[in-house]
Amino acid sequence: MLPDRERDGRNSRDIRVPAPPPRRGRHHGHGPGLARIGRLVGTRTVWTTVCDGEFFCPGCGGDRNYQRRTGRRRFVLLGLPLLSRGDTGPVVECAACRGHFGLDALDHPTTVRLAAMLREAVHTIVIAVLTTGGAASRTTLDAAVATLRGAGFDDCTGERVVALVQALAADTGRPGAPDFAPGLAIELHEALGPLAPHLAPAGREALLLKGARIALTDGPYTPAERDVLATAGCALSIGTDDVARLMAAAQRTPS
Numbered sequence: 001m002l003p004d005r006e007r008d009g010r011n012s013r014d015i016r017v018p019a020p021p022p023r024r025g026r027h028h029g030h031g032p033g034l035a036r037i038g039r040l041v042g043t044r045t046v047w048t049t050v051c052d053g054e055f056f057c058p059g060c061g062g063d064r065n066y067q068r069r070t071g072r073r074r075f076v077l078l079g080l081p082l083l084s085r086g087d088t089g090p091v092v093e094c095a096a097c098r099g100h101f102g103l104d105a106l107d108h109p110t111t112v113r114l115a116a117m118l119r120e121a122v123h124t125i126v127i128a129v130l131t132t133g134g135a136a137s138r139t140t141l142d143a144a145v146a147t148l149r150g151a152g153f154d155d156c157t158g159e160r161v162v163a164l165v166q167a168l169a170a171d172t173g174r175p176g177a178p179d180f181a182p183g184l185a186i187e188l189h190e191a192l193g194p195l196a197p198h199l200a201p202a203g204r205e206a207l208l209l210k211g212a213r214i215a216l217t218d219g220p221y222t223p224a225e226r227d228v229l230a231t232a233g234c235a236l237s238i239g240t241d242d243v244a245r246l247m248a249a250a251q252r253t254p255s
């Protein structure tokens with residue numbers, strides 16, 4: 001966050017003349033006069049809006065509208081802009097709290113976007129685990145539907161899940177075919193990779209555990225299920241040791 005003095009576009013940096021100490025006698029009126037001059041000399045920033053949108057404001061903590069702005073600074077004397085002092089910004093200005101932030105504030109997803117990315121991540125992990133053959137088991141299918149409904153896919157049904165698994169298999173090739181695993185890995189990395197930096201370790205581990213628990217509903221992990229979970233762990237930036245630890249933990253404490 002930029003210093004407060006940069007926030008106000010009208011008089012962002014006054015060069016103040018120090019007011020003299022109060023005097024006794026006839027000259028005590030000079031102090032306010034000098035202070036007034038101080039207000040008339042300084043640098044004024046005129047902001048221009050480049051574009052706008054929605055972001056997560058780190059200042060007031062929520063999804064807000066923002067304006068991306070660049071500023072032109074001018075030296076001001078007696079209220080009149082004189083010399084150009086160069087450009088400043090670009091900054092992101094929150095429409096709610098008027099705070100100014102660097103452009104990296106736009107790298108963080110809004111809470112609405114983050115929730116959508118989380119839903120998509122659960123969806124991708126569940127379907128990826130099922131492509132290894134789990135969709136054939138009723139227990140596994142029921143667990144997958146329950147997990148997807150819990151993630152916000154309220155109208156999820158077993159039939160839809162089977163259709164999705166078949167569609168993904170058609171898209172990435174047949175399970176066991178040489179191009180199947182790379183295709184599935186791309187799907188997992190695309191859905192999980194952009195989300196990983198925004199989640200705490202516990203959040204990333206919870207996603208992997210959802211996949212592990214579904215894989216375990218029809219018996220111990222198959223080699224293909226291990227591969228999918230290892231790939232999901234990698235896409236979530238979870239180390240291989242931690243992936244092994246989480247997979248073992250899921251076996252000890254089935255949901």
Ligand SMILES: [Zn+2]
Pocket residue numbers: 057058059060061064094095096097098099
């Ligand atoms: Zn704000």
